[in-house]
Amino acid sequence: MQQIRSQVTERDGLFELEAGSDVLDSPRYNHDMAPTKVRERTWNKWHITALWVGMAICVPTYTLGGVLTAYFGLSVGEALLAILFANIIVLVPLTLNAFPGTKYGIPFPVLLRSSFGILGSNIPCLIRALVACGWFGIQTMFGGLAIHLFLGSVFEGWKSLGGTGEVIGFMVFWVLNLWVVIRGAESIKWLETLSAPLLVLVGVGLLVWAMPNVSMTELLAIPPKRPEGASVVSYFAAGLTAMVGFWATLSLNIPDFSRYAKSQKDQIVGQIIGLPLTMFLFASLGVVMTAASVKLVGVTVSDPVTLIGHIQSPVWVALAMALIIIATLSTNTAANIVSPTNDFQNIAPKVINRTKAVMLTGLVGLVLMGHELLKKLGLIVSDLSLETVYSNWLLGYSSLLGPIAGIMVVDYFLIKKQQLDLAGLYRDDVYPAWNWFGFIAFGVPVVLTLLSLGSDAFSWFYSYGWFTGSALGGLIYYGLSAMRPSPTAVKSAV
Numbered sequence: 001m002q003q004i005r006s007q008v009t010e011r012d013g014l015f016e017l018e019a020g021s022d023v024l025d026s027p028r029y030n031h032d033m034a035p036t037k038v039r040e041r042t043w044n045k046w047h048i049t050a051l052w053v054g055m056a057i058c059v060p061t062y063t064l065g066g067v068l069t070a071y072f073g074l075s076v077g078e079a080l081l082a083i084l085f086a087n088i089i090v091l092v093p094l095t096l097n098a099f100p101g102t103k104y105g106i107p108f109p110v111l112l113r114s115s116f117g118i119l120g121s122n123i124p125c126l127i128r129a130l131v132a133c134g135w136f137g138i139q140t141m142f143g144g145l146a147i148h149l150f151l152g153s154v155f156e157g158w159k160s161l162g163g164t165g166e167v168i169g170f171m172v173f174w175v176l177n178l179w180v181v182i183r184g185a186e187s188i189k190w191l192e193t194l195s196a197p198l199l200v201l202v203g204v205g206l207l208v209w210a211m212p213n214v215s216m217t218e219l220l221a222i223p224p225k226r227p228e229g230a231s232v233v234s235y236f237a238a239g240l241t242a243m244v245g246f247w248a249t250l251s252l253n254i255p256d257f258s259r260y261a262k263s264q265k266d267q268i269v270g271q272i273i274g275l276p277l278t279m280f281l282f283a284s285l286g287v288v289m290t291a292a293s294v295k296l297v298g299v300t301v302s303d304p305v306t307l308i309g310h311i312q313s314p315v316w317v318a319l320a321m322a323l324i325i326i327a328t329l330s331t332n333t334a335a336n337i338v339s340p341t342n343d344f345q346n347i348a349p350k351v352i353n354r355t356k357a358v359m360l361t362g363l364v365g366l367v368l369m370g371h372e373l374l375k376k377l378g379l380i381v382s383d384l385s386l387e388t389v390y391s392n393w394l395l396g397y398s399s400l401l402g403p404i405a406g407i408m409v410v411d412y413f414l415i416k417k418q419q420l421d422l423a424g425l426y427r428d429d430v431y432p433a434w435n436w437f438g439f440i441a442f443g444v445p446v447v448l449t450l451l452s453l454g455s456d457a458f459s460w461f462y463s464y465g466w467f468t469g470s471a472l473g474g475l476i477y478y479g480l481s482a483m484r485p486s487p488t489a490v491k492s493a494v
Contacts, residue, residue: 004020004021004022005020005022005423006018006019006020006022006023006422006423006426007020008422008423011038012263013103013263013264014038014041014102014103014105014263015035015103015104015105015422016035016037016038016105017034017035017105017422017423017426019034019423019426020423022423022427023423023426023427026426026427026428027348027349027350027428028113028118028349028425028426028427028428029349029350029426030345030349030350030353031353032342032345032349032353032354033107033109033110033342033345033346033349033426034426035104035105035106035110035259035422036105036259036260037105038105040105040260041102041105041259041260041261041262042186042189042260042262043189043257043260043261043262043266043267043270044261044262044266044270045265045266045267045269045270045273046193046270047189047192047193047270048257048261048266048267048269048270048271048274049196049270049273049274050192050193050195050196050274051189051192051257051270051274051334052270052271052273052274052275052278053192053195053196053199053200053274053278054191054192054195054196054199054327054330054331054334055192055250055330055331055334055335056274056275056278056279056282056331057199057200057202057203057278057282057327057330057331058139058142058327058328058331059139059142059303059304059305059324059328060138060139060142060246061246061279061282061283061286062282062283062285062286062289062303062304063286063302063303064079064083064243064246064279064283064286065079065080065083065283065284065286065287065290066286066287066290066302067242068082068083068239068242068243069222069224069225069287070225072235072238072239072242073224073225073226073230073235074224074226074232074235074236074239075220075222075223075224076219076220076222076287077220078224078232078235078236078239079239079283079287080280080283080284080287081236082236082239082240082243083243083279083280083283084276084279084280085240085243086240086243086244086246087243087247087275087276087279087280088276089240089244090244090246090247090248090251090275091271091272091275091276093251093405093406093408093409093470094247094250094251094254094271094275095267095268095271095272096409096412096413097111097251097252097254097255097405097408097409097412098254098255098257098258098261098267098268098271099258099264099267099412099413099418100255100412100418100420101254101255101256101257101258101259101261101267102255102258102259102261102263102264102267103264103418104259104420104422105259106255106259106422106425107253107255107256107259107342108125108128108252108253108254108255108256108339108342108343109121109122109125109342109343109345109346110346110425110426111255111408111412111425112124112125112408113425113431114411114412114416114420114425114431115407115408115411115412115435115438115477116407116434116435116438116439116442117431117432117433117434117435117438118425118428118431118432118433119433119434120432120433120434120435120438120439121346122346122347123439124252124404124442125342125343125346125347126343126347127400127401127404128249128252128253128339128340128343128401128404129339129340129343129344129361129364130340130364131249131401132249132335132336132337132339132340132343132361133336133340133361133364133365133368134365134368135249135335135336136177136332136336136337136340136361136362136365137365137366137368137369137372138369139328139331139332139335139336140170140173140174140177140328140332140365140369141170141369141372142303142305142324142328143169143170143173143177143324143325143328143329143332144166144167144168144169144170144171144172144173144174145166145169145305145306146169146173146305146321146324146325146328147168147169147170147172147173147321147325148161148165148166148168148169149305149308149309149317149321150317150318150321150322150325151165151169152165152309152317153314153315153317153318153321154314154318163375163376163377163378164376164377166376167373167376167377170369170373173325173328173329174362174365174366176329177329177332177333177337177362178337178358178359178361178362180329180333181333181337181338181341181354181358182354182355182358184354185260188333188334188338189260191329191330191333192330192334194326195326195327195329195330196330198323198326198327199323199326199327199330201323202320202323202324202327203281203282203285206285206289206304207285207288209296210285210288210289210292210296211288211292213292213295213296214288214291214292214295216288219287219288219291234460234463237463237464238463238464241463241464241465241466241467244466244467245401245465245466246279247275248401248402248405248466249335249339249401250335251401251405252339252401252404252405252408253338253339253342253343256338256339256342257334257338286302286304289304289307290302293307296310297310297311298310304324305321305324308320308321308324309321336365337358337361337362340357340360340361340364341354341357341358341361342357343357344356344357344360344361345357400446400449400465400469401466401469402445402465402466402467402468402469402470402473403441403442403445403446403469403470403472403473403474404442404473405466405470405473406441406469406470406471406472406473406474406475406477407438407441407442407473407474407477409474410474410477410478410481411438411477411481414478415477415478415481415482437477437480437481438477440476440477440480441473441474441476441477441480442473444472444473444476445468445469445472445473445476446469448461448468448472449461449462449465449468449469
């Protein structure tokens, strides 16, 4: 006989839900969104480390140094420091927002129900999902190019397909990504664990190839592309904000992964080991490889896929492209499909299951890359650069996501004091449908950020958008909640 009321039990600081009919019959619940059982939390610190190595070693990371020197006016040394500092900074919200995922086994959309409301959580979820779908499309484009070059190195006639071959590669990689995520969290865990050491080997191999062809002293001495005598502070801060923005998305939806961690210690140690150093070293490799590319292949090449494509040996090209395909797959599945899959399910859990949500993610990503795919097929002509779009996007979207990160941290640690009604997050009778405190705290920084775009005096508010947004969003949310404490701060954690 099915129990009527859900029960929550606690084991070594980890909470588990035994769902009764009050939750099982709720329109806010499905199996994929349910809290993970304690026995399902199998990711140790090395799995978490491998997750970050797998996500951080990707084509966009490789190009970050070039983005900072070309678009943000930093020298090579300043760019690399900005990348290192940014990833140390972003560890703070990443680690803090991972706590409730590990403790309660809940994904990002369910956690947002506490700060934005049961229905209101869909708004920040969809903002996050759209960004992820965009990145999914961009990464799939890189993966498709790697497949095209791989096939071109194996089959001579494939090269003649040109852009059409790249589009075919895109679609093959698109299907491969969706298949991995549909198979579930364990499939992603083993993909990341397998790919991490291979990706480190790729980095070492590229470095050995490049180092004889570049002088680090000369590279670090290249003057920055900013007005002579201009203060480095504003340029560095803008670059720092953009680099924080690179993982601003994951600082929100990290509960999607920490819900599988064995303990808080595992998620903390795994993230500290896996993120900052991997990002710094692979971005540094990108700077070195780009500088060496002139001597290696005769032209300046800023992405590893194209660079390796210039190698004359078909065997080495095939091997390198196979590894890059694995690298991009490990990044894309974890960083860009898992979150929107959960976010789309949150709209109507009884209607949208994981498989449907994965397909919806894939379709949105496909539509967002439609312009680029049509260019490759020769059906349209455009000067719009994918690199320019993504470098501008880094700064823009970080400004929008900062307030959400601040609100989440304040809600869980200061307002709810790390105590949530686990069953109540899946029903309509505990937390409000819409928590307007969350929307006010989110809306004010966003409006100020948009207004600052038209004002020279307040342009700093946009340039430092993630910092200003997260701080102001958190402060406003705390102030509003403190004036009228929520009756659902916690009914009962157990």
